[in-house]
Amino acid sequence: MTARPSPGDLLAVDGRASVQFAGDRALTFRVVSVADQPTYAGWIWLTGYVLNRRGEATAKREIYVQLAGLRPAPPPDGTSRRAPRSRRASSHALRPDQRGAASGDRSGLRTGAQAG
Template sequence: MVPKPGDVLLIDGRASVQFAGDRALRLRVIWVCERPTYRGWCWVTGYCLDADGNASERREVFVRVAGLQKLLPRGRAGRPVQPWANRKVRTRGV
């Protein structure tokens, strides 16, 4: 999964050894560098998120794409956002 702006990622030891253990972070992606790097790795720029989902600092990290984990974005009440929940279902008469 190649990240894209707006994605919220868990970056831990699977993405890069420097983020193993308690150094893992949640990152809201704002930019992914398209320059070629080592196969399967990329530079990702984004904002680290605190426990409340607020941006705390801007970071640029070099990570293994296969180790990235996409998280569900959180709404204001701390619950996962469900974009389909507010849609009206239309049915056709038979």
Template sequence: MPASRSPADPRPGDELIIDGRASVQFAAGRGFRFRVTTVDKRWTYQDWVWLSGYVLAPDGEARERREIFVQRDGLRWAPTPPRHR
């Protein structure tokens, strides 16, 4: 998690928590960990952004490619997953 910037300014490679804070569609236990691959630069509604990337399994492995529309202020850094030895 980059200490010098906010998760509200996502960049490729960032790992974020996507849940009900980012969009109501991900509320009620439908949240997930997400690795950003692209951030759409086109204009959308104020403070919203289209992200492309991968839903991550608990071990950090990519499981599903998705495009999501989320509120920037609802994005949070994902904690670093435990590494297997």
């Protein structure tokens, strides 16, 4: 990958990108930002998240790597290219006594129609 990475790119960072990531120190990295500051020719500062095998962010890092050594990473195990589902409960999944809070009524009080 000699093209400049963009936010959202998923990269395999290993010894080809920098000796500090050689061997068992290799990582999968999701780019958040790319620094515009001048560096040595062919090198770049990236900010992003280290991902585990399930695709979960485990640490935010800023790394200094060689562009020529970066490679696109395959999607992490157990993930698809689809966006993750929202975990927010919908009102139909709530008990009748919980629906007031889900619809924006945060008072915890029931009206006469709800109390029955």
